[in-house]
Amino acid sequence: MILVAIKSVHLQQLLIGELFELGYLAHTVNSGEAVLEAVRLAQYQLIILDLSLSSGTYKRYRQALQDLQQLKSASLESSTSDFTESLNARTLEELKIADRVATAADGELVCEIRQFEQSSHKSSVPIIGIPAAGTTLDEPTKRRSGIDDFISREKLLQGAERQEALRSLTKQWIQQS
Numbered sequence: 211m212i213l214v215a216i217k218s219v220h221l222q223q224l225l226i227g228e229l230f231e232l233g234y235l236a237h238t239v240n241s242g243e244a245v246l247e248a249v250r251l252a253q254y255q256l257i258i259l260d261l262s263l264s265s266g267t268y269k270r271y272r273q274a275l276q277d278l279q280q281l282k283s284a285s286l287e288s289s290t291s292d293f294t295e296s297l298n299a300r301t302l303e304e305l306k307i308a309d310r311v312a313t314a315a316d317g318e319l320v321c322e323i324r325q326f327e328q329s330s331h332k333s334s335v336p337i338i339g340i341p342a343a344g345t346t347l348d349e350p351t352k353r354r355s356g357i358d359d360f361i362s363r364e365k366l367l368q369g370a371e372r373q374e375a376l377r378s379l380t381k382q383w384i385q386q387s
Contacts, residue, residue: 336383
């Protein structure tokens, strides 16, 4: 079974049809929360993941940015003695907030999938990322984010290329029994 996690219903339908022709069943979801729930409930051979999906950390990311802005504003408004006394505490708080921002912005959904696999002692499922239109992923970015491979959105929208790309990816990443 392959998990297809893509926002576009049209693209989901195209992939389901192509995967079925290749002999695979697919389960589709269209949100990051649904991806995490699906991974918790079932074992997949492959995950095809729209990298624009979020697990809900976007709200935490926005809150972290607001916290950082408020902290900087408070620093500007404080008196000199207050500033000197609380400099270390504010610097530490800024680092914590910056860490939350970086974590939320850098492939958090893939990271959450990988963390779940580790904590539940599940084997690592290959993840094929679909980056935003017109972008690709280099090897260091793929490794850092936990993605095993990627396929361009443009390639998925072209019939012959989509079929060949899916055939190649499934052959490469799914262990045939």
